[in-house]
Amino acid sequence: MxxxxxxxxxxxxxxxxxxxxxxxxxxxxxxxxxxxxxxxxxxxxxxxxxYGNAGHLATEQVFPIADASILRALPGMLRDPMGPLRLDWKYLPRALPWLTRLVLNLRPAPFRASVAGLRALNERSLAAWQRLLASVDSAHLLRADGSLLVYEKPESHSKLAALESRMRAQQVPVERWEREAIRRAAPQLSTDLKGGLFFPATGHVLDPxxxxxxxxxxxxxxxxxxxxxxxxxxxxxxxxxxxxxxxxxxxxxxxxxxxxxxxxxxxxxxxxxxxxLDTERGYHLMLPREHERLPFAVTSLERRFIMTPMETGLRLAGTVEFAGLVAPPNMARAWQLHRLSRGLFKTDLDAGDATPWMGFRPSLPDxxxxxxxxxxxxxxxxxxxxxxxxxxxxxxxxxxxxxxxxxxxxxxxxxxxxxxxxxxxxxxxx
The missing domain is CATH 3.50.50.60 (FAD/NAD(P)-binding domain)
Structure with a gap:
């Protein structure tokens, strides 16, 4: 029509x-x-x-975008232009009222309210998508195959265990996977990975x-x-x-x-x-030569980015930048995602014909x-x-x-x- x-x-x-x-x-x-x-x-x-989102149906993400650690991370956010979470110092005066509200939301009562609100939406989200896509004869565009969070460093084990405990407290379905389980499910990932958390009630779309x-x-x-x-x-x-x-x-x-x-x-x-309302500027790098590397979306705990298999290749995403709606994109941040992927696979990803992208995610402080x-x-x-x-x-x-x-x-x-x-x-x- x-x-x-x-x-x-x-x-x-x-x-x-x-x-x-x-x-x-x-x-x-x-x-x-x-x-x-x-x-x-x-x-x-x-x-x-x-157009450019990570394609991950992130129903497991029931916690706000920031916790108390953001206060410790703020100096690094201002210094490192390639960090996973970046704040443009020129944008700081305009972002300050929003950041102040975000910090106030870290108090116990409003933080609990945010978690409850996120959980109420997310635990119903996958079923809502399945209803919607089935109603337009397109259920095949969604893969409800779960997703995996991996870690590499022995010192990250306690952080992963704490996250698992928090997830279970919110009734988020989660499974602890050791190295052998990862090898069986995703054999192309590096054998240096120590383990991870698998979230069975998540999924991804083949192409947003x-x-x-x-x-x-x-x-x-x-x-x-x-x-x-x-x-x-x-x-x-x-x-x-x-x-x-x-x-x-x-x-x-x-x-x-x-x-x-x-x-x-x-x-x-x-x-x-x-x-x-402010904006998180999100970046992705699309790798059209990469197919069959992963069966589901995989996130790195330490490197803080996600890799999602799609019908057009493998999408690397997850970097966040606070710089407003006007500043030009810094596509070096998208290419940084490929560098971050090195070492996560037995052989490095092929970045031939890769395309970078930047878009605006609308964010509220709670x-x-x-x-x-x-x-x-x-x-x-x-x-x-x-x-x-x-x-x-x-x-x-x-x-x-x-x-x-x-x-x-x-x-x-x-x-x-x-x-x-x-x-x-x-x-x-x-």
Missing amino acids: PDPSPSALTDADTIVVGAGLVGVTSALALARRGHRVRVLDRQAPGRGAS WRVVNTLVDAAKQEGVQFEQASVQSARLTDSGVALMTDAGEREASQVLIACGAHSAALTAQLTGKRVP SLPIIDRLEHGRVLLAFGHHHLGLTQAAITAELIADLAGPAEGHPSTEPPDLPPRAPYRLSRFD
Whole structure:
């Protein structure tokens, strides 16, 4: 089904701003509840952060993006441009309020609340993805084969044991693997690896961009319209919302803001609330000559990056940089991932024809997304998933569809098992 020209677009009940995984999955869920939906994005669907994510369904990651160790690591973050976690010193003044909130979230009560909110989403995420992909005859795009965290240094054993204990305390399925178990499951990994933790309730997708486009095609079949336009401003009206774009004004009875790291300004215009949203700049390196190296995603505990097998090769990802939305990418950080991989395999990975990438992950200081309904239903919010956008997209779409409810005259359906809404409300930042 070809994309309609702007002049052919019809009225919509709901405008979704953002054509990444969260926006597209939500648009499809809303259309299936009877809403007439239009999706606006300045880029083609899936060309932002959704294009380059690690492809890992990281349901095991139930802890916030930072703990108390970040305070000790801050000097190194400022000094080392190639470190796994980097803060651009020129960006520090702008990032300081966000970092202050992040540090305050390390206090016991808010930290526990973040863990509970992450766990509630993540433990439902894999099943939500399986439901969604099965509904579009694309279950094969997801491999629920688990993932592995490995360690190399004897002194890391106690750190791994502590992590295992924390995971078990949160009912995260985890298995301790010794060297022989790793050799049997992933024989191309180095025999120098000491062991690791295997997470059986995780998985990966074969190609994040293919997943997005599969869901776009399904959404179009449900009547969702896609328009490539940049939203410049927004205002509430008596009947809903009006969005000014570079292609003219667009009106609807409600809007869903799901444009990731670019969501704060529109949210402030429509709700009057400032959102403490910043961006993690994530890098990946795609190795198209590497197939059959790994059966599932593998993360290095010491080197702090992930390797995910995909149908187009092996993707190395995981580096994080705080430098805002304006500074140019430092692709040396992507190439650093190949250097980090050396020694993890019996033979080094082939970086021929490799391609680097950088994208913006929307991050909130408590590591929880905002999933909410405001202004008497005229404004829906779904953003701030940091590096769990892929993991949490399908369950977020189910929450958004439940918040919006069925369109008038459309039959109500029993929602799947959904987490409580309270942890994800915008009001938690009041």
